[in-house]
Amino acid sequence: MSALLEVDQLEVNFGGRVSAVRGASVTVERGETHCLVGESGCGKSVTALAVMNLLARGARRSAKRLAFEGQDLTGLSDSGMAHLRGNAMAMIFQEPMTSLNPAYTVGSQMTEVLRRHKKTTQRAATDRAADLLARVGITAPGLRLGQFPHQLSGGLRQRVMIAMALMCDPKLLIADEPTTALDVTVQAQILRLLAGLQRDLGLGMLLITHDLGIVARVAHRVSVMYAGEVVESAPTAELFANPKHPYTRGLLRCVPVPGKIKRDEPLGSIPGTVPRIGPGFEGCAFRDRCDFADVTCAHAIPRHAASVAHDFLCRLPA
Structure with missing residues (x-):
């Protein structure tokens, strides 16, 4: 193998x-x-x-x-590479502030990954995102999903990036x-x-x-x-x-x-x-x-x- x-x-x-x-x-x-x-x-x-x-x-x-x-x-x-990225292969980038889009909430960016690759419902994607935020040590994950990147500290943004990379079980x-x-x-x-x-x-x-x-x-x-x-x-x-x-x-x-x-x-x-x-x-x-x-x-x-x-x-x- x-x-x-x-x-x-x-x-x-x-x-x-x-x-x-x-x-x-x-x-x-x-x-x-x-x-x-x-x-x-x-x-x-x-x-x-x-x-x-x-x-x-x-x-x-x-x-x-x-x-x-x-x-x-x-x-x-x-297109073949785009299918692999974020799905079977994922990356946690070094600088979370420049990797997260400042115009979208944390939740919308996280759920987009799962919905694009796995075709799940919005509710299922949101539940998955909240669960992963909790697993990487973010309290009140439901609240954080509605916030924008600039509302989070550097450490929280880094944890969001880690959770996002794990959304599709790469x-x-x-x-x-x-x-x-x-x-x-x-x-x-x-x-x-x-x-x-x-x-x-x-x-x-x-x-x-x-x-x-x-x-x-x-x-x-x-x-x-x-x-x-x-x-x-x-x-x-x-x-x-x-x-x-x-x-x-x-x-x-x-x-x-x-x-x-x-x-x-x-x-x-x-x-x-x-x-x-x-x-x-x-x-x-x-x-x-x-x-x-x-x-x-x-x-x-x-x-x-x-x-x-x-x-x-x-x-x-x-």
């Missing part, structure tokens, strides 16, 4: 000047949470938007294989920083809700986050992105216990660990910023920030296998 989502050698270019995603490969199995991690500007959100075919005008995507449940997405028509959920605007208590509730849905529905999730604490708690597999490339991919426990790529090690050094980091001791950091990569770039994009870089890092970099399920992109062997 094929994986739920297969992304192999994805390329995304903007105007032929910027290569936002370069040969990225990600697989999401049924019932699996696969996390994409990395700094801002590494191509995580662009990868998600490419899967949903929601890239900005002027962007071009290509892939050796881009498939959902074995169905090729690159050759799918606009098989694949792409979540781009879904808990960023939430406090720790609500964040835990949302993560438990998503974990419960995975158990009940076999939901596959591609989770984009900067929070390695969330990754450690919920992810089955992790892919580390840098400058548009997946530089390391491994099962979660193996990645945390035995990181191979210098960038992955740098990210983990930035995380405070109780019992290991002394009070007032500075956390680790990675000097520099993510470079802007253009077409034709060769070599390791991390070389200007890496302690182990030498002249060979300016040439093609091999991909090594640390184990059957663990690979990384670096000249340094496992």
